[in-house]
Amino acid sequence: MPDKIKVGMADWKFGRNNDVLVTFGLGSCVALALWEAKDKLAAMAHIMLPDSKLIRYRQEVSPAKFADTALTAMLEELQKLGYNKERFQAKVVGGANMFTFAGKTIGGNSMNVGQRNVLAVKEELRKLQIPLVGEDTGGTSGRSVEFYAANGILRIRTAMFGEKEV
Amino acid sequence: MATRILIVDDASFMRMMLRNILNSHGYQIVGEAENGFKAVSAFEELKPDIVLVDLIMPEMGGIEAVKKIMDMDPQARIIICSAMGQQALVVEAMQAGARDFIIKPFQPTSVIEAVQKLEREEE
Amino acid sequence: MREPSEINAFYQDAFQELGNIGAGNAATALSQLVGRTIHTSVPKVMIVPIEQVPDIVNGTDRIVAGIYLKIFGDIPAKMLLTFAHTDLLALTDLLMGQPVGTSNLLNEMRLSALKELGTILTGSFLNALAKFLDMRLIPSVPALAIDLFPAVLDTLLVELSEEARYALLIQTEIHETETKLSGNIFLIPEPDALDVIIEAIKKTTGVVDAG
Numbered sequence: 001m002p003d004k005i006k007v008g009m010a011d012w013k014f015g016r017n018n019d020v021l022v023t024f025g026l027g028s029c030v031a032l033a034l035w036e037a038k039d040k041l042a043a044m045a046h047i048m049l050p051d052s053k054l055i056r057y058r059q060e061v062s063p064a065k066f067a068d069t070a071l072t073a074m075l076e077e078l079q080k081l082g083y084n085k086e087r088f089q090a091k092v093v094g095g096a097n098m099f100t101f102a103g104k105t106i107g108g109n110s111m112n113v114g115q116r117n118v119l120a121v122k123e124e125l126r127k128l129q130i131p132l133v134g135e136d137t138g139g140t141s142g143r144s145v146e147f148y149a150a151n152g153i154l155r156i157r158t159a160m161f162g163e164k165e166v
Numbered sequence: 167m168a169t170r171i172l173i174v175d176d177a178s179f180m181r182m183m184l185r186n187i188l189n190s191h192g193y194q195i196v197g198e199a200e201n202g203f204k205a206v207s208a209f210e211e212l213k214p215d216i217v218l219v220d221l222i223m224p225e226m227g228g229i230e231a232v233k234k235i236m237d238m239d240p241q242a243r244i245i246i247c248s249a250m251g252q253q254a255l256v257v258e259a260m261q262a263g264a265r266d267f268i269i270k271p272f273q274p275t276s277v278i279e280a281v282q283k284l285e286r287e288e289e
Numbered sequence: 290m291r292e293p294s295e296i297n298a299f300y301q302d303a304f305q306e307l308g309n310i311g312a313g314n315a316a317t318a319l320s321q322l323v324g325r326t327i328h329t330s331v332p333k334v335m336i337v338p339i340e341q342v343p344d345i346v347n348g349t350d351r352i353v354a355g356i357y358l359k360i361f362g363d364i365p366a367k368m369l370l371t372f373a374h375t376d377l378l379a380l381t382d383l384l385m386g387q388p389v390g391t392s393n394l395l396n397e398m399r400l401s402a403l404k405e406l407g408t409i410l411t412g413s414f415l416n417a418l419a420k421f422l423d424m425r426l427i428p429s430v431p432a433l434a435i436d437l438f439p440a441v442l443d444t445l446l447v448e449l450s451e452e453a454r455y456a457l458l459i460q461t462e463i464h465e466t467e468t469k470l471s472g473n474i475f476l477i478p479e480p481d482a483l484d485v486i487i488e489a490i491k492k493t494t495g496v497v498d499a500g
Contacts, residue, residue, distance in 0.1 A: 009340040009446070025343055025439025028447045048340075048447050057454050065340075065450070098444050099357050099432035101224070113447055142440020159352045159436045176430055177408070179384075179401035222408065224430050249318075249412025250427065252419045269416075270409045271321040 004146075007031075010065035012045035012074055021147040026094035028114035030121050030137070031145050032070060033091045034130070035152035036083055042149035043078060045070040050113070050120035067120035071128060090125050091134035091154055091166055092118065093145050100140075114138070134166040168194040169285060172214035174205040174231065175247070176223040180270075184218060184247070187274045193281065202226025206234045209242070216284055218277075219264070221248035221255065229262050236263035243284050247272070291483045293336040293457035301334050303490045304459055307418060308332030312461035312474055314417035315410040319463060322409065323383035330462040339450045342458065343439040355441035356407030357432045360415065363424035364486055365479040367445050368411050372472040374435065377403070379468050389468055400433060407431040414474065422489040445477065453480035 007013045007023040012032075015021055021044040023031050034043040045064040052058040052066035063069035075085045095118035111119075118137045125132050136143065136156050146155040154166045171193050173184050181198045188195060197212045199205040201223045209217060217235065221228035228246060235242050244264045248255075251269035259267060265287075266280045296304075309332055316327040337345055352374035360366040372380055379389045381399040384406060392399065408431050415426040434441055449456050457478055464471035478486060490496075 009343065009443075010450075011340070024349055025437060025443050027436075027440040027443030029443055048450055055451065060454065096440075098434045098436060098440060099355075101359075101430055101432045113444075140434070142434075142436040142443065144437065144440075159440070177401050177405035179398055179405045182398065222428060222430055249409045249416075251412070251416045252425060254419075254425050255427070270412065271318050273321075 007044050007046050009046050010048050010062050012043060012062075012064040012070065014041060014043035014074075014078065015149050016041050017149055019149045021149070022145065024144045026143040026145065027096055027098045028094070028112065028117060030067070030092060030094040030114075030117040031143075031147075032074075032121055033093070033145070033147045033154055034074060034078075034088045035091070035149070036087045037089075037152065038087070039083075040149050040151075041078070041083060042147050042152065043074050044145070044147050045074060047117060047121060050116040067117055067124060071121070071124045071130070075128065085128060085130060088130055089133045089152075090130045091152075092121055092125075092132060093136045093154060093156055093166065094118070094143055095137045096139050096141055096143070098140055098142060136164065136166050168192055169215045169281070170194050170196045170212070171281070172197045172199065172205070172208055172212060172217045174199045174202075174208075174218060174223070174228070175220040176200050177220075180220070180247075184277065187277050188281070191278050202228065202231030202234070205231045206238070209235050210238060215243065216281060217242065217244045218247050219244055221246060221250050221259065229258055232259065232262040232264050245280050245284065247277070291487070292453060293455040293480075293483060296336060296457070296483065296487075299496075300487055300490065301336070303494070304334045304457070304486070305332050307421070307486075308334070308459035308461050308476060310417045310421050311414035311476060312463060315414040315474060316463050318409055318413035319406075322406070323380075323465070325383070325465050325467065327463050327465055330464075332459055332461040335458045335460065336455060337458075338454055339446050339456045342446055342456055343442055346438075346442065346458070346460070349437075349439055351438045352436065353438045353441060354403055354433065354435045355438075356404060357434070357441075357445065358407060358411050359429040360411075360426055361429070362426045363422075363489075364418075364426055364482045366482055367448070367475075367477040367479070368414070368428065369441070369445060369475040369477070370407050370410060370472060371438065371441065371475070372403075372470075376468075376470045376472075377435075380406075380470055383468075383470075395435075404431040404433050407433070410474065414476070422486075422493055424489060449477065449480065457483065
C-alpha cells in the first residue's frame with residue numbers, strides 16, 4: 001500500500017520503496033526531487049524563494065524554503081543516513097509565472113520569481129554536481145507533483161492540461 | 167449630427183458595455199482605447215466631442231491621460247468612469263480637467279445623463 | 290516592523306470589521322452588477338505562518354478563477370478574489386445581462402468581464418475602507434489566473450514571504466442564494482502596512498492604546 005507523504009511549502013521530506021512524496025500548488029515555487037536508484041530513496045523539497053541571504057528571518061525557518069540552502073540541507077541529512085551525494089540524480093518542477101499585470105511580470109524584477117527559483121535551484125545542482133535528469137518548469141500553470149520512490153518518476157498534474165510524467 | 171464619443175478603458179468588457187449603452191441612445195462611438203497612451207493619440211487623431219475615461223489602466227492611467235488631453239485641448243469634455251470613487255481621487259480627476267465622474271458599478275442611465283449634461287453645457 | 294503574530298485581540302476584531310465594511314460594499318456593488326441580492330459571511334481574520342496558509346484556507350483541489358490586484362497608497366496590500374471554476378459561466382452570464390445557462394465557453398470577452406468584476410469589487414471594497422480610515426487606496430490593474438486554488442495563492446504567498454514570516458489574511462465569503470454562486474475576497478496587508486493600519490484604527494476609533 002503506497003504511503004503518500006505530503007511535502008508542505010518550505011519543507012522537505014524523504015521516503016523509500018513504495019512511498020509517494022506529494023506536493024501541491026507549485027506556482028512560482030519549485031519542487032526539487034532527488035532520487036537514489038539502488039535503495040529507491042526519494043527526497044523532495046518545496047522551495048519558495050531563490051536566495052536566503054536576502055531574507056531577514058532566514059535563521060528562523062527551514063532551509064528548504066530557499067533554493068540556496070535546500071539542497072545542501074537535504075544532502076547533509078541524507079548523508080547521515082549513509083547516502084553520499086554521488087548517488088543522487090535530480091528533477092525540478094515548477095517555477096511558473098501565473099499572474100502577469102498587463103504583460104509585465106510582477107515584482108518589478110525583469111525575471112519573475114518563478115524563473116529565478118528555477119535558475120537558483122539549477123545553479124545549486126551544478127555547484128554540488130548533482131545531475132539534472134528531468135524537468136517541467138516555467139509556463140503559466142500551477143502544478144501538483146507525485147514523486148514515486150519505487151522508480152523515480154514524477155507525475156505532474158495541472159488544472160487544465162491533465163497529467164504528464166517526467 | 168450625433169455626438170462623437172471616445173471610450174477609454176482597459177477592460178474590453180467595459181468598452182463593450184459602454185458602447186452598447188451609448189449606441190442605443192444614438193451616440194456615435196468614434197474610437198476605443200485601452201490605456202492612457204492610446205487615449206491621447208486617439209483623441210488627437212479623432213477629435214471626439216466627449217471622452218469617457220477609466221482611471222486605473224496599464225501604461226498610462228486616467229489622470230495623466232486627462233492632463234495630456236487637456237494640454238492638447240483645454241476645451242476637451244472628459245467624463246471619468248471608474249470604480250475608484252474616493253473623495254481625494256475624484257477631486258484629483260476634476261482638478262486635472264475632467265467635467266464629471268461616474269462611479270462603477272453604474273446604471274446605464276447615469277452614463278446617458280452625464281453625457282447629456284455635458285451636451286447641454288455646450289449650448 | 291510588526292509581525293502579524295504580535296497583533297492582539299482588540300486589533301484582530303478591528304481587522305475583522307475592516308473586512309466587514311469592505312466586503313459589505315463589494316457585495317452591494319456585485320448586487321448592482323448582477324441584479325440579485327448578495328450576502329456576506331462574517332469575515333475571518335487569520336494570522337498564520339505563510340507556509341501554513343494553503344492548509345487553513347480550504348480548497349486544495351478546487352479550480353478557481355483568481356483575480357489579483359495590488360493595492361498602493363496608504364496601505365500597501367494584496368487583494369485576491371476567487372470564484373469557483375464551476376461558477377464562472379453563470380457569473381459571466383449574469384455580468385453580461387444574460388440568462389444563466391446562456392454560455393458554455395469562457396471567451397476573451399468573458400475573461401475581461403471577470404477582470405473588470407475584480408476591479409469593481411475591489412474598488413468598492415477600498416472606497417469603503419478609505420472613507421472609514423480616512424486614507425487613500427489605489428488598486429493596480431487586475432491579473433487573472435484560472436488554476437488550482439493553492440497554486441493561485443502561491444504567487445501571493447511567495448511575494449509576502451520575501452518580507453515576513455507570517456501573513457495576515459482577512460477573508461470574507463460572498464454568495465447569492467438562488468444560483469448558489471459564491472466567491473471569496475481576501476485582503477492581505479503587506480507586512481509593513483500593519484503598523485499603518487493599526488494607527489489608523491486608533492485614530493478612527495479614538496482608542497488611545499490597546500496594545
